[in-house]
Amino acid sequence: MTSDMTGRMLRLLSLLQTRREWPGAELADRLSVTVRTVRRDIDRLRELGYPVDSVRGHTGGYRLAAGTDLPPLLLDDEEAVAIAVALRTAAGGLTGLEETALRALAKLEQVLPRRLRAQATAIQEAVAGIAWEPRGPRTDPALLATLATACRDHEIIAFDYTARTGTSARRRVEPQHLVASGDLWYLLAHDTDRDDWRIYRLDRIAGVTATGRRVPGRTLPGGDPAAFVAERLSAAPTRHRAVATVHAPADHVRGHTRHLATRIRPLGESTCLVDASDDSLTRIAQTLAGLPADYTLDADADVLKHLRATAHRILHAAG
Known part of the structure; x- marks a missing residue:
């Protein structure tokens, strides 16, 4: 009898850790017990130090809340x-x-x-790792955790955001997804003031404030957060334009240029388009030098001038 109760409570705890809220009747159904038994088991979990909150509403329910200490987690x-x-x-x-x-x-x-x-x-x-110098800005894990919680709970937040131009403004958004691209993290959110989907780099976010207001989750156009962010990043304006038509399959180019994953578009089975546009002429040269196949280039005059000067220096150094 005690063994059955212990096993049932462990199963109950496991269920509470997999979802934010559970109706009491659904928990009872999952455990094949009565709602009254679920209530008693919830009380036992509370006595053991697990912060289980009761959820008000028509059907009632339970959720595992944050407490003063981290309770043991059940892992398969x-x-x-x-x-x-x-x-x-x-x-x-x-x-x-x-x-x-x-x-x-x-x-x-x-x-x-x-x-x-x-x-x-x-x-x-x-498993071993090589401690390379970071390619881009480092992301604060505390900020990442805060935003992940806001995305999970669909809680409106406000923060100061510094745009690429250096100007800073207060933003109020409904956070939906976090997307990683190389060394950078992005928050995909619906901006309440602009009534539009926006992308925010985490290293440019500061002063996050939770409003306590929760809203229903939104349906993202296309349904794929990573694809949505990739498309928006590719379309973002840059100071210098450089687009290469590479004579190699898109998957082959992706495999050799990890940081270009969001900027490669297949044109056919053996050709792809790589957008190497950037605010930095040096980064454009580095990107083009890393392409694993021959290509033709459509670029601004200042880009071509910089590439010629760089090529001449390399040839001179190579004798």
């Missing part, structure tokens, strides 16, 4: 191994997570079942 085998891998790579693109991630990994390994400990240990010993 695949989740535990996935977290071990993620912790080893958590430092990429985020500020100050290296030591924290290693401490968390050590704690995870300590409590892993024996059948998984060997896998996690093998991952820890086999």
Whole structure:
């Protein structure tokens, strides 16, 4: 009897951790018990220190809330191994997570079942990272967590945003998705003042304020956040124009130029268009130099002048 109750409470806790809110009747159905039994099990979880809130409404329900301490989490085998891998790579693109991630990994390994400990240990010993200097701005993990929570809860937030021109303004948005592109993170949100979808670089966001107002989630045109951001980024204005027609399949070019993934458009089976436009002439030269096949170039005069001067210096240095 006690074993059945313990197993049921663990199952209940697992369900509460997978969704933000659960109607009491649905929990009862999932656990094959009565609503009254669910209430008793919820009370037992509260006595054990789990902050379970009751949700008011027609049907009533429950949600696992934030507390003063982090309660134990229930992970299945695949989740535990996935977290071990993620912790080893958590430092990429985020500020100050290296030591924290290693401490968390050590704690995870300590409590892993024996059948998984060997896998996690093998991952820890086999995976290594090269500490390159960051290509772009580093993202504050605290900001990332704040925005991720706002996206999950569909809570309107306000923040100061510095545009590429250097001007700063207060924005009020409905956050929907976070999208990573190389070393940069973007917030995809619906701007309440402009009544339009906008993209914000996280390294340009400051002074985030939660309004406490929650709204229904919005349907993104096209439904794919990554594709939406990629298309908008490709269409963003730049100071210098440079578009290359590369004589190679788009997938081949993507495989050799990771940072260009959002700016490559296939023209056919063996040709693709690469938009290397940028505010920096030096970055344009670096991008074109990294293309893995021959190409023709359509570019502004100042771009062509810079490329010729760069090529002459390289040829001179090469003798």
